[in-house]
Amino acid sequence: MVSSSTPAGAHGDPTRRDFLMVASGAMGAVGAAATAWPFINNLNPAADTLALASVEVNVSSLQVGQAITVKWRGKPVFIRRRTADEVKAAAAVKTSELPDPQADSARVKKDKAEWLVLVGVCTHLGCVPMGNKSGDLKGNFGGWFCPCHGSHYDTSGRIRKGPAPKNLEVPPYQFVSDTLVRIG
Amino acid sequence: MASQHGTPPVFSNKLVAWIDHRLPIFSYIEKEYHTFPMPRNVNYFWNFGAIATILLVLMIATGVVLATNYTAHVDFAFQSVERIDRDVAQGWLIRDLHMNGASFFFIAVYIHMFRGLYYGSYKAPRELLWILGVVILLLLMATAFMGYVLPWGQMSFWGATVITNLFSAIPVVGPSIVEWLWGGFAVENPTLNRFFALHYLLPFVIVGVVALHVVALHQHGSNNPLGIDPKGPQDTVPFHPYLTMKDGFGVMVFLLVFCAFVFFAPDYLGHPDNYVKADPLVTPPHIVPEWYFLPFYAILRAVPDKLGGVIAMFAAIAVLFILPWLDTSRVKSCTFRPIYKWFVFVLLIDCVILGFCGANPAEGFWVPLSQVATAYYFFHFLILLPVLGKIERPLPLPHSIADAVLKKKAG
């Protein structure tokens, strides 16, 4: 140490003292911030939660015109195998006339227009629309109908009538094979 | 010393001055943690109050975060703790900090107490300060005990069973009290639920008592190794930066040791059996409490009578409450007590021996050893301390703290 040879000078040496103070203060601040991180990170989704963040669904048993509901990240996801008429009806709509303009082709995978995958949560206030089970009301447009406040969705899951502002959301998904869909 | 009523500090920052005029928090910090006069001769043993405070904060912070992932139900508690260790992001770190934090909290508190014992910090006018400290110890023990039950391992379950059963020794009402504690006929789900609720509550009670402890401390200021009062500014240093920096250094050294355990031997202070899920039908062959309870556990077992053992164990703590009045010596610090100072070390060794007795099965030579050690514990406080204070001739006290410091420097 430099100070040991000149003790009298070292006491009053403001530069050395300031340097030590600033250095330890800065390190302390870094240490405190680094310590805070595990506490914040702890509340993030855990590994077992993340493991359920994507689900694989085998759709081989689904007949044309049928739909199933699967749970993904705690929410219902509708998978509908549309009839040729439904696909045609969805494609025929003029997008400019829609409250939330979007073409049907933008809501399905290429060459897989038969398959429609939607998050089954009404964009109004979060209810689950009816129309996925065979006996359900399907609303005025043959798609889904939300019983809470009367929103009508068409065969592409687009909002057509009622208070909901947006189309039913399409989750990220891909066809792993012809019959296996991975959502998430 | 603390209640020097000078002119209140003037703050140059307008916002600070505005707030302080209405809510004098800045004046308070200025007075109690900046200009507050500390004896200039306090040694590193005076760091342990600050260290214990840091650990209290750490325990509450880690505890709250752990509680967000813990499930207080007998069917899920064990798995939820393992999920924290395995799946929760950095959950293992938070749990290892909490688990080892409990042990190191006791280490800090026990050293803090022996410091007080050696330097007579419990003597007038600091009796209430000491008593508040013993209250904190009791709350700490209750909190630690209930916390150890939460992982719902074999030691959790059987520790809870054995300790709650202590109350069954109370004549007539004992069994009813035990059922009341359990909320059933054995340690079961209601017990786990209430232990979790109380384990979450008690630390905040501790915070309250610690605040009182600090108020009592700052009424007359800290004791010091000489045990004589500061006579003026030449005997003291302002709390900041002198004690803040010294405490900071002490805290760092302590954290270094603490982290060595957390990261490289997290289970060293625990017991392997607690990684086996609680099974009410199988008792592990050798039940021991956590190390910090071992001396008291040894006292409990040293008395060959159920009620007697329980009374002895509680008396071991109760005696600390009356400690200020058992000590009849007119000097505080053992620095000037040529005979008693050695007995403080004997007491320390006695407590360590009791710890070994508590860790080993009550058989063979451990039985008489724990009885002798228990006897010494009570002899020390109840007979030695009052009698020795009367007959021991203390060494001459220095004129002032500054004198002693200068003399030491010269010599």
Next chain:
Amino acid sequence: MRKLILASAVALAALAPVAGHAAGGDSIFPMPPVKWSFSGPFGTYDRAAAQRGFQVFKEVCTACHSLSLVAYRNLTELGLTENQVKAIAAEYQVPDLNDEGQPIERPARLSDRFKKPFANDAAAAAANQGKAPPDLSLIVKARAGGADYTYALLVGYADYAKLSAEDKAKLDKQVQKASGDPKAKFEVTKDENFNKYFPGYKISMAAPLAADKVTYVDGTKATLEQLSADVTHFLAWASEPKLEDRKRTGVRVLLFLLVLTGLMYAVKRQVWADKH
């Protein structure tokens, strides 16, 4: 500074009582020597050994023992690819409910925990002479002696009749001490198996491993020691999958604290320079 060292000594003295039980293993037989790549402050799991260990676990242990805290997805941490693990998981049928709420069995997924060999503890006990085989998720942490003990147990099966007279006398002495009967003898009945390291030296589990019990996919010669060490390695990982994280973080934290402690000491000296 001298006082500080004294304080640390006091702290260590207070911790000393724990040291006794932590050491573990009070068998009359010397522990077999074994070295683990995961011990020491920089230790890590040997992926190849753990993968072999998993093979042993899968082909042998899992017939009776569950590993309920480990999920199939965790196996990727041992260096297996996601597709390999998916294929492993798909070998098992796990119970679930279909859309109509009827119980079904479906192939296990990555997110599922390891399938248990028995439906519940009672079924496990019934199939194993009244005592359910312990879950192995935490076995290495849950036994004094840790991995060393687990390994010793697996290689510690021996024929009691072939023990030396000296060892037999030692065992008799232990029984006499425990029972208080000076004439008591150590005995092994036909339902019990002699094991040099199991507490009490008698274990109901028959020797699970033997040379060539498993044919390793990586061609490693499957001696009893190799099989035991590998499966212990796997179980050590299962007990504490975050061990590497812990040690890695620990080294960084301690280095940081060392520097900051040094700085704080310098600051403290500077501040107190005119008061000493």
